[in-house]
Amino acid sequence: MNGGSALSGSVGRPAAEAGTGAGDRRNGAGAGKKRVACYDTLLPAIIHDSYFNMAQYCRRRVQDYVVGHSSSNANDQRAITIECASDTTEPYAFRDVVYQTLIKLCIDICKRNGKNKLIWFGDKDKTLNYSPKSGEMILTVHRWFANKSCPGNWMYARMGDLAEKVTKALQGSSDSGGGSAEKGTQASALKDLSEADAIKKVGGLFTADQKKSGILASVSLSQFILESGYGKSELAQNANNIFGMKCSLSRNSWSGSSWDGKSKYTKKTQEQNPDGSMVTITADFRKYPCIEDSIADHSAYLLGAKNGSKLRYAGLKGCTDYKKAVQIIKDGGYATSLTYVEKLISIIERWNLTQYDAKDSGSEVIRWYRVRKSRADNKTQKGAYKILDNAKKCAD
DSSP: OOSOBTTTBOOOOOGGGOOOSTTOOGGGTTTTTOOOSOOOSEEEEEEEETTTEEEEEESSOOTTTOOOOOSOHHHHTTBOOBOOOOOSSTTOOOOHHHHHHHHHHHHHHHHHTTOOEEEOOSOHHHHHTOOOOTTEEEOOOGGGTSSSOTTOHHHHTTHHHHHHHHHHHTTSOOOSSSSSOOOSOOGGGGTTSOHHHHHHHHHHHHHHHHHHHOOOHHHHHHHHHHHHTTTTSHHHHHHOOSSOOBSSOTTSOOTTOOSOSSOEEEEEEEEEOTTSOEEEEEEEEEOOSSHHHHHHHHHHHHHHOEETTEETTTTOTTOOOHHHHHHHHHHTTOOOOTTHHHHHHHHHHHTTGGGGSOSSOSOOOOOOEEEOSSSSOGGGOOEEESSHHHHHHHHO
């Protein structure tokens, strides 16, 4: 990680996003050496700045924390920024330790200034026109001030979660947007977005899920697009159900489901018969508190659903070929559409969804250490070991 802060652990940003602020700590200069004793004459708001820089409105900068800029001079003149290390490519995902450290830091900033509520509206105009009440702080993002993706789609999808967790820790309202309390990302936030922006908003959620489930983000993301029309379908908007998951599936249960087992949304839907004809039925669909739960439940189903004693989608976890993965899903009986595979592949390639695939799909990588006179001389091999020390002993 580049840079650092003794207050809340190492934080930084990709070198490609290096800033020019007075406190820039690229290449580790001054990392972890300073501790801020106060934040100095702070006004009631927080800015979530460029490369996921945390910033606090103030009358003058506190140099220990000014490490970047937000492409807005007015904003920079009142902001203290704190940067977080991420992957170097979109969606710029954070490691969990970085995200948890960020939460702790935000809590600390709020406490130092007597604030008990952090708010994320997810809308630039609404945010900038809002006057924070006593005890409130507001989150914004760099992309609102410049033609950039900052803080990256992974973090952008978690802004509401950040506000909720910080507010909860401060023992204030868990409301992250000034209204009724909501958990995670709501499909309603996708309603007025373009197709491209909808993908950017949720792409990071699928990358994060792949790291847990081993199911390619590009595949699940293409299913989301096809099943929910970029999150704008009736079912998505009213139930946060972005995959058309029914209350009853495959006539069996599986472990890891995030559905509460009772919340449902009833609607008419069309299904295709083997002969290609269409039939309209009325069905009960699962209702979730947020998109993240819909994604998690969908993955749990794909990994755990069975046909008799065998897994319906065996081989899906860890599969790195999206065409093969899509065929596995179709062969397992996931969809009735006769052109399901072709549709998903077309969507993946149209939007280049493989950019959201995690480098490590979750499958276990076994590394072997071979003892030979040279790499090419396999005839002299004395053994192959999974443990490096054992290979060294053999070589000695």
